[in-house]
Amino acid sequence: MHTELSVLIVEDDLAMQLGCVQALQLAGLRARAVGTVEAALPLIAPGFAGAVVTDMRLPGQDGLALVRYVQQVDANIPVIMITGHGDVTLAVEAMRSGAYDFMTKPFAPDILVEVVRRALEKRALTLEVSALRATLSRREGVAKLVGQSPQMEKIRRLVVDIADSPVDILVHGETGTGKELVAQALHDLSSRRHAPFVALNCGGMPDNLLDSELFGHEPGAFTGAQKRRIGKIEHANGGTLFLDELESMPMGMQIKLLRVLQERQIERVGSNQPIAVDVRIVAATKDDLLERARRGNFRADLYYRLNVVTLHLPALRERREDVPLLLEHFLLLAASRFSRPLPHICDQTLRELMAHDWPGNVRELRNAADCLALGVHNDIFAPAGEPGVDGGHTSLSLAESVESYERNLIAAELRRHDGSVSRSARALRIARATLNDKIRKYGLSAA
Template sequence: MSQPGRPVIFVDDDADLRAATAQTLELAGYKPTVFPSAVAALAAIDAGFPGCVVTDIRMPGLSGLDLFARIKQIDPDLPVILVTGHGDIDLAVGALKDGAYDFIAKPYAAARLIEAVNRAQEKRTLVLENRRLRDDAVERDGDLAFLGEAPAMRRLRATIRQIADADVDVLVEGETGSGKEVVADHLHRWSRRSSRNFVALNCGGLPESVIESELFGHEAGAFTGAQKRRIGRIEHSDGGTLFLDEIETMPLSLQTKLLRVLESRQIEPLGTNEVRPIDLRVVAATKADLGNPQARGSFRSDLYYRLNVVTLKLPPLRERREDIPLLFGAFLRRAAARFGRPVPELTRDALAHLERHDWPGNVRELLHFAERFTLGLAPEAVPATGDDPGLADASQAGLVARVERFEADLIRTVLQEEGGDVRRSIERLQVPRKTFYDKLKRHGITRAEYGNGPASSPD
C-alpha cells in the first residue's frame, strides 16, 4: 500500500528510465525526485529523510553501491533499493547482506517496483516513529508524569518546547498532583537558563512571618533572630528559574512586593536600602482559576495579569483516561525496581479501580496506587454491586476484555520502549518466552512493528 505524498529518490543515468520511473511513482501516489548521478542525490539525503532511495548499481563516477555505502554512514536505517542488470545480481545479494533493503533486476515491471517501494516506505515510517518516541522519552528524562499520548499532552509538550527558551513568565494551572512542578522543571531544563539554579518555593507551606524572609532574604540584624545575612529564594534564582507553587495562597502584602520585583527585576532584601538587579524567569503554579474574578478572591488582579504572559493548563487525569494504562504500567515497573520486587500481575479488582476511579489526586495518586499495588497491599477497588443479580455478572464479563486490553497495551508499551528487542522485553515483563509469543499471537501484535531489535525463539 502506497503512502500518498511520501518522497522517493530515484537515481539512474538513463534519462528515459528516469522519466518513466517518475511517472510510475507519481501514479502510485508518491513524490519522486530523480537524479542522474549519485553525487547529486547525496545532497538531498539526510538522517531525517522520510522516504526511501532507489538507485541503479552501474553509473559513471560513484556507483549505486558507493551511494549505498555513503547512505549507511548518514543513516543506516534508510532503506536503499538497488536496481541491477543480470550480471550484477551477485553484487546486489552481497549488498543485501550488508544492509541494503532490496534489489530488483532490469527489466522490471512497474508493479514490482511499487511493491518494493511500498514495503520500504512502511519500514521507514516505523523507524522514524520509533525515533520520535525515543526522543520524547529522552526529552522527558524519566519524568513519568509527562508520559501520555492524549492530544492534550501532545499539545502541552509541544508548547513547553516552543516557549522554553522565550524569556517570559509563565502561569501553570492544574489540579493537585497533575504535574505542575514537572512542567516548571522542563521549562527550566529546556531553556538557556538550565545551567543556573531552579529554585522552588511552596507559598502555602510557610507561615506569613517566614515566607517574606524566604523570598526576599535579609541582612544580619534585620529583625530579632536574624544573626547573619540570608540570601532569599528570589536572589538565589538569579540567572535561573523561580518556581512559586500555590501562588494563590501568597499573603496580600507579599503579592505587592512580588509585583514590584516582576516589573523592575530588582530586589531589596529586608534590613537594607540596597537595590540589587536580578535576572530570572518566574513560573507560578495554581490550583485556582485565577482568570475568574470569583475564584481569584484576594489575589491581586494586577499580579495575575503580570504573571499571565503565558498560561499552561494541565489536563486532569480523568480527562485523558487513555493514558492511564501507559502511566500505570510505567509506575509499576519503576516501583518494582525501587522495591526490588517483580512486576505484579494485574488483578481484576485493580483494573476495575483504574477504570472506574476519577483520580482526584491525578498522576500523583496513580503513582502511589501503583506503589501500594507493587507492595502487595489491597487495591482500593469497589466490586460492582446492584439489586439486579445479573449486574455483577455483566461487569465481570466486561472485566475479562478489559484485562486483555490492558495486557496488550502493556506489551506494546514495553516493545516500543525496547525498540522491538524481545529479550529485554521478556525480562521486563517477567514472563516465559513461550508465554510472551502466545500473548503476541493472541493480541495480534507484530514484533517487527516496534523496531529491529533482536528476536528470540519460544521454548
C-alpha cells in the same frame, strides 16, 4: 528461575567438576565448567547473567583472587566458594572480600542446588532492577510528561515551544496533575538548565517568614536574624523560580512579587541596596485567579503580568486513556525504587483503575502503583484477594484492555442519556470536547 541465567563452575578436579555440572543440570539449571581462574576471567563481564561457583584451591590463581576480580567487574555477581575443612579461615576472608556464600567439602548435590538457586534468584532480581533503571534513565526532559492523549500532546508541544523564551509562565491545574513536573521540564529544556531550579510553596507561610524566604535578610533585620541569608529569588539567579500554590500568597507579598517581575531586582529584608536578578518565574495555581481577582482575593495586575503564557493541565479523569502509560511508568519507578520485580496487572484491577475518578490525579495513581509494586492493599482496589497482581498475562495488552473498557463505558453512558453528549460528559466528569474526541476515536455515534 530466569531461563537465561547460567552457572559458571571453576574446578580443577574433573570428577568434582562433572558432579557439580550434572547436579545443576538435573535440577533444570544451565551450567558450564572450566578448570582454572585464568580460563574463567574472559567469561565474566559486567552484566554477567548468572552466578559463579569456584573451588578455593586451584592451579595458578586461587578462588580468592577470582572473588576479588568479580568484585571489580560487577560486585552484584554472586560467587559461591567451595572449601576444604582446613580452609574455613580463607572462606571467611572470601566472604569479607565479597563472596556470596561458601560450602565445605564434601557436600550433597541438593545443598549445591539450593545455594545456587538462591544466588540466581538474587542475580535475576539485580539484573531486572538494572534494566528498569536503564529504561527510566532514557525518559528525560519532556518525555517525563507521560501520556498519549491529545491534551498531553498539546502540553508537550507548548513546553518545547516556550521553554527557552524569557516570559514568565502560569501553570494551572488541580492538585496532583503535575504542575511542578511541567515547571521542571521548562527549566530542563531551557538555556537556564545549568543554573538552579528553586521551588517554594507559598501556602501556609506567615508574611514575615515568606518575605525572608523569597528575598533573604541581613543580620539584625529582625529578632533571630543573626547572619545574612540569601533568599530563594536570589538563589535562583540565572535559573528558574517555581512558586506553587500562588493563590495562597498574601496580598502584601503579591505587591513585592509584582515589583520583582517588573524591575528584575530585589532588596533583602533589612537592606536598602537593590540587587539585580535574572530569574524566570513559573507560578502554579489550582484556582481561577481571575475569579479570585474579581472577588478582591488576588491582585489583578499580578495575574495579567503572569498570564502571558498559561499552561492548563487536565485532570486525570479527563484523559483516562493515559492511565495505562502512567501506570506502567510508575510501576517501573516503584519496582526500581523498592528493588521488586515488575508486577503484572489483572483485569479486575484495570477495571477498578479505569472506573476511579482520581480526585488526587496523577499523584494518587503513583501511590496506587507503589502499592501494587509492594503487594499491599490500596483503598482503590476491591478488598478481596491479592490487590491487583496477577501471576500471568491477560489475553489483551494493558492498553487494549483500557481502550475496550473506556469504549464500553462511553457507549453505556450515551445509551443511558439517550445520546446526549452534554449529559454524558457531565456523568463521566470530562469536558464535552474531550468526550467528542473519544466518540470519534472509538467510532461511536451519539445516535
